[in-house]
Amino acid sequence: MDFRLNAEQSLLRDKVSEFCRRVIEPRWLEIDEKGDISRDVVEKMAEVGLFGMTIPSEYGGQEGSFLEAAIAGEELAYHGPALSLAVMYLLQCSWGYMVKLYGADDAKQEFLPRIAAGEAAVGIASTESHGGSDVSSVKCRAVKVDDRSWRISGEKSMASLPSVIEKMPWGGGWFLIARTGDPGLRHRTITDFILLMKRNGVRLEGVSYKPWTEFARKGLDTSVLTIDNAIVDDVYRVGPVNGGFKIAMEGFNLARTMIGAICVGCARWLMDRALEWVKARNIFGKPLASYQGVSFKLADFATELEAARLLSYKAAWTADRYYRDGQGTLGDVARAGAMAKLKCASLAVDLGEEVMKIYGGAAYFKETPIYRAWLAAFSYVVGAEGAENILRLIVAREVIGREYVE
Numbered sequence: 001m002d003f004r005l006n007a008e009q010s011l012l013r014d015k016v017s018e019f020c021r022r023v024i025e026p027r028w029l030e031i032d033e034k035g036d037i038s039r040d041v042v043e044k045m046a047e048v049g050l051f052g053m054t055i056p057s058e059y060g061g062q063e064g065s066f067l068e069a070a071i072a073g074e075e076l077a078y079h080g081p082a083l084s085l086a087v088m089y090l091l092q093c094s095w096g097y098m099v100k101l102y103g104a105d106d107a108k109q110e111f112l113p114r115i116a117a118g119e120a121a122v123g124i125a126s127t128e129s130h131g132g133s134d135v136s137s138v139k140c141r142a143v144k145v146d147d148r149s150w151r152i153s154g155e156k157s158m159a160s161l162p163s164v165i166e167k168m169p170w171g172g173g174w175f176l177i178a179r180t181g182d183p184g185l186r187h188r189t190i191t192d193f194i195l196l197m198k199r200n201g202v203r204l205e206g207v208s209y210k211p212w213t214e215f216a217r218k219g220l221d222t223s224v225l226t227i228d229n230a231i232v233d234d235v236y237r238v239g240p241v242n243g244g245f246k247i248a249m250e251g252f253n254l255a256r257t258m259i260g261a262i263c264v265g266c267a268r269w270l271m272d273r274a275l276e277w278v279k280a281r282n283i284f285g286k287p288l289a290s291y292q293g294v295s296f297k298l299a300d301f302a303t304e305l306e307a308a309r310l311l312s313y314k315a316a317w318t319a320d321r322y323y324r325d326g327q328g329t330l331g332d333v334a335r336a337g338a339m340a341k342l343k344c345a346s347l348a349v350d351l352g353e354e355v356m357k358i359y360g361g362a363a364y365f366k367e368t369p370i371y372r373a374w375l376a377a378f379s380y381v382v383g384a385e386g387a388e389n390i391l392r393l394i395v396a397r398e399v400i401g402r403e404y405v406e
Contacts, residue, residue, distance in 0.1 A: 003310075009071060012064075016072045019048050020079035028080035032372055035218040037084060037164060046118025050076070050089055054097045059112035065324060066254070069093045070261035070316035074309075077265025081373035084219030086265065088121065090258035091160060095122050095175040098251040099194060102239040107194060114170045123160035124255070124385075125174035125195065125225055126248065133383070133390040135177060135248060136187035140227065142178035150232045152178055152195065152206075158384075159225035162197065162209040171198025173207075174225070177248050180241055192244035194236040195227065206230030216375030250330065253337040255385045257319050260312035260340025266377050267305050267348040273370060274298060274355045294358060301351050308344045315340035335398040338391040341380060346388070348377035 005013065023044050031037055045051060053069045055061025064072075073093070077086040096115050099122065100108060114120035131137040140154025156176075165172040173196035181189025197207045207230050209223040239247045278289035278298070288294055315336035322328045352374025356363040363370050381388065396405045 005071070009068060012068055013071050013075060015048070016050070016075040017079070019044075020075050024076065024080045024085060028082055028085070029369060029372075031080075031084055031219040032082035032216075033218075035221075037088065037219045039167065041085070042118050042168075045085070045089070046116070049116075051092045051096075051118050051121075052116025053089075054093045055100060055112050055116045059100070059108060060116040061112065062116075065316070066093075066257060066319040067313060067316040070258060070312060073258050073261040074265035074268070074312075077262035078269050079265075081266045081269040081369075081376065082219065083217050083262060083266060083373075083376035083379075086262040087217065087220050088161065088164065090255060090262060091123055092121065093258055094255040095124055095251055097254060098175060098192075098247060099238060101250075102192070102247050103194065104235045104237065106235045107238075111172075111194065115172070118168075119170040120168050120172035121161055121165050122172055122194070123162070123165065123174045124251070125156040125159040125176045127156060127158040129155070129157040133387050136190065136245060137183075138177055138179050138190065139183070140176070140178045142180050142191060142193065142232070144180075145231065148234050150193070150234065150237070152176070152193065152227050152230045152232055154178070154227050156225040156227075158212070158222050159209065160222055161220065162223045162225065163211065163221045165197055166203070168198065170200060171196060171202075173197045175238065175248075175251060176227075177244060180244075187245035189242050190245040190248065191241050192238040192247050193232055194238060195230065195232060196236065204230070214379075216372065217379055249334070252385060253330070253334045254319060256337035256341040256391070257312070257315040257333075259380055259385055260308070260315055260337070260344040263341075263344035263348040263377055263380060264305070264309045264312050266373050267308065267344070267351050270348065270351045270355050270370065270373055271298070271301060271305060274301075274351075274358055277355075277359055288358070297354060297358075301347075301354065304347050305351070308340075308347045311336075311343050312340045331398050334394055338386070338394040341386065342388060342391040342395070345377055345380035349374065349381050352377060 049062045052061030053064045057063045073090055076089055092115055128138055142150045142152045145151050176193045176195040180191040206228050208226045211221045211223040278294055281288040318336040319333050322333050355370055362368050
């Protein structure tokens with residue numbers, strides 16, 4: 001077993017890291033402070049192929065593996081630890097890939113090249129106020145109008161990227177999870193759609209949003225999405241009618257894999273800030289690093305960080321093994337993705353809190369940006385893309401057996 005990256009993967013990491021040092025690192029604080037991802041940053045990310053990382057070359061993408069996507073995502077998060085850009089990136093990698101797998105040919109030809117070019121974006125619209133992680137209980141309704149179109153109505157309480165989508169030259173929308181049958185049948189009457197808010201530069205009717213006020217990750221908005229009799233062409237249906245639950249779960253598996261990688265990048269940044277501080281800070285005539293109360297804690301976190309990084313890479317490798325090599329099962333992908341998010345997000349939060357304590361009072365002011373990374377990672381502990389207990393349930397079912405775990 002060789003733990004080294006191969007030559008191609010190492011080159012990718014170095015190129016993305018160099019790009020991030022030049023473009024992302026000087027801008028991430030500004031993006032988080034203003035709550036806005038500048039258009040020129042998006043264009044530069046698209047120029048180097050980041051938004052098309054997992055999109056096939058026939059649609060203008062890089063056709064990269066999920067391991068390569070994870071490597072790039074880790075670097076994006078390290079150099080932009082408030083995570084707005086890294087989260088925007090992972091949404092394109094995961095939900096864009098689900099469109100590639102299950103979308104209609106015409107929709108893929110129209111949408112995927114524009115994602116890869118940074119002219120459009122895709123978010124996820126799943127969560128509803130009554131259900132949270134219970135995707136099988138969604139109430140947002142899609143009713144068939146005729147053989148060519150659907151009428152969709154309902155509300156999503158946490159839809160990602162609406163203001164980003166609105167600013168895109170072409171536009172974009174959401175991977176939307178809707179009810180297309182008897183609610184009593186739960187997951188058996190779920191269908192997925194691409195719900196466009198803006199297409200070819202024109203804002204579409206029937207879709208509006210109201211942003212939440214987030215305390216972190218401010219460059220990337222999350223909003224209440226209201227859908228009022230929006231007409232959606234059947235070509236934007238993703239997968240079979242009433243067969244959307246399994247597809248949506250696949251998307252979450254891949255998103256969690258990518259979340260693990262970006263949380264590792266965030267944790268790496270926090271660790272490096274801690275190491276700089278304890279080496280430079282002198283207390284009672286000695287460097288802070290010389291005190292075992294500090295150095296032992298950092299040793300423990302360094303160990304945990306290495307374990308988390310290996311787990312995130314294995315989750316990406318597991319996804320590649322299934323989707324590219326046809327080996328393993330979806331259960332393997334689900335378990336690895338859930339483990340990666342569970343481990344890596346909690347590590348970034350725990351490490352962020354410890355670094356705040358190591359910095360002492362200096363960490364309590366906005367001038368010291370540690371809190372930005374700490375709170376950004378916290379979004380993935382409180383529930384984005386699956387609450388912690390949902391992740392534990394997924395792992396328990398795969399490890400113990402579904403017949404034992406409810």
